[in-house]
Amino acid sequence: MAHGKLDMGKAWTQATALMGLNRDTIGAIAGLFFFLPSMASALFVPVTAITTAPPAGSSGGEDPAVVMQAAVDQMTALYADNWPILLAVFAMQFIGSMSLFALLTDRGNPTVGEALATGIKGLPSYIAAQLITVIGASLAIGLPLGLISALGGEAVAVLAVLVALVAIIYIMVKVSLAAPVIAIEGQRNPFTALVRSWQLTKGNSVRIAVFIALLVVVIGIISTLVSGIITLILSALGGGVATIGGAAVNALVNALLTALFVVVTVAIYRQLSDDLPQRAADIFE
Template sequence: MAKLDMGKAWTQATGLIGANKDTISAIAGLFFFLPSFAAALLVPELATSTSIDPARSGGAVGQQAELQAALDQVTAMYADNWPLFLGITIAGFVGSLSLLALLSDRGNPTVGEALGKGLKSIPSYLAAQLLSALAAGVAIGLPLGLVSAFAPPAVTVVAGLLLIVAMIYLFVKFSLIAPVIAIDGERNPLAAMGRSWRLTKGNSLRILIFLMLLFVTIAIIGGLVAAVLTLILSAFGGSVASIGIGLVNAAVNTIVTVIFLVVIAAIHRQLAGTTPERLSETFE
């Protein structure tokens, strides 16, 4: 049972990006950047639909009413534009699985080969996600529902907190489903879930800490960069600002997605083992 070395995983992730930057850029641009940019242009209210102004909300009651109005607006927005968001979701699935397939240590797949593997992986990946969500619902939702129905409120709160921890644990245990399917070529969703569970055994806390640190760091840096560029672009006003802000948000989202996927691939590679030939190629 291998122990995750977070420093080594990050070094491998940056090495994978450096060794595959052209092909990664092609997949990321096509499946992450362009859909995100298209959404920003076609549905500009995405950037403002959930904003709440405390100065005009009229206290807690007013804030609650405004929050409900914002949620209703978001619901209506997704209902009106569901074909677009469905297409973006599918593109994200294809792009994510194709990018992971590209980072396989079993040869050097081309972009076309990686896309083929990504497309073939979608049914297994969707099935595994549905099964893992069902498992989480049975293991977490059912007990919480029973506690909420029969236990005092204080016990319900404590149970809810414990079940949130359980949900995070399940997220970590199933976090390697995508690379198991796309890289290892495991098409059986139950087998993919089982392999992800085994690979993360003894490393759940390390993986959680690693991903949390990564998320916080990227969120802070990405948020600052996006905020500064958005502020600058807003000064131009009109379509220039809208297009520029859309470009910035799409670029930040793409970079975050790519880093997350490559880190997941590096974690999988370290815990699953890799061929010496491919590992040497990564750092050439």
Template sequence: MKFDMGRAWNETTAMIGANKELLAVIAGIFIFLPNLALALLVPEMMAGPAEVDPENPMAALQAFYAENGLWFFLLAIIQSVGTLSLLALLHDRRPTVGEAIKTGLVTLIPYIAAQIILVIGLSIVLGIPVGVAAGLGGPAAGVIVGLLAFVVLVYVMVKVSLVSPEMVIGANLNPITALRNSWRLTKGNSLRLFAFYLLLGIGVVVVAIVISMISGLFVAMLGQNTAGLLVGGALSGLIAAIWSVLIVGVLAAVYKQLAGPTPEAVGETFE
């Protein structure tokens, strides 16, 4: 089946519109509120590290993430549950919020396992050649092989982009099978999917930059006090929530188009 961008976008907006209240609840709980809390717990996120050594600018960044790594880890886990729960809401069987959250919790461990398998595989397949090239051929060879590895990385990420809907909508909790099925479903449509994701990403980034600039102005005017952090954190959480709902809707629409209708959708057709 050839992927149809227009159809995918129309189905995305239709699904989000039909489920906007329930999606807003889960996005608010798992995306918006955690980002707001993180802005209050880690105020440096709004203003950046206080002191930066011009001779070693990465040192401050490394220290920042080392000091606050636990908070970012917890945020990633909470948002993963939220994303999987949002996907569950877009299943044709139309679950309740409670059922969707339960699905998100049940799917979390297999989903993390799939990500770990993917990272390990990519590290071996791409990381080792780059390291060998840099070691034997010098920096120039490392850069060239690194660029080729980046192209392969983008290709692989497109191919495995349907792992989460395969697990949630396809009810397949086997990490390896989910990765394999995502690869199979995207066969023959990789370039179309890449173009679709790229156009979507550009649009979201432009909007996010505008909102981030507005957020920065508010924080600058209000200062590093509670009011400034609340405004900055609220806008940051809003961006993250909107992005999460949008990307989940896109992945669900793409998956349903390439995988075909679920039994629930077929059943509705003949009711």
């Protein structure tokens, strides 16, 4: 199914308009489902630095695969030790994201309560779609490239990793609209939602990837500078103030970025969907 080319300028204009029109509701949902869980995670989950130093007694020229495996093992241990908290945080953020999708894209002008109900109902389908994507990508990309890198040596392994990263980014772009499909179109079949997202992004994968990459770079630089300055000020106060203040700053940045990317995804969906609500078209006429 053919779609028009994504207009990145229009998508950003629509996103900022949506944020302006719904700032109170977006702020409430982001505060409850993004800020507070991130704050709790920052305070109760220990921060573990991922070390890539070679083990003691090694030559220092460690195989990249060994170093990567060590980092993966550390992350696995972190999740294993704190999975109840992290699971609750992920669930809250998923519900918040789905609720925002429903609130901003549903043609029925839902209330906050109705949007939350839609978010909760769509959560199993959304999680299933994520799991299908991860498992499918692992089988389609990870296994062949893992075999190639194992047989081809270090240079081939590095090339395989680069190819895998490109393929992963491509798949993420292709399935990026599955969440609004579940929320707005009421699609509860995760396979159908993924196929619909794949169709919606047809012919616009590169544009979507470039648009998101530009946002990540620009907003990442701004948020890093702002959070860095605030964290430096808080560090001067020392003790618990610095710890709690730093956690609050990081949680606020996470909440703002998450809400922003949800709204941007809505704007992209509105452009590419064949079933745009009439009220959405009226807003931006």
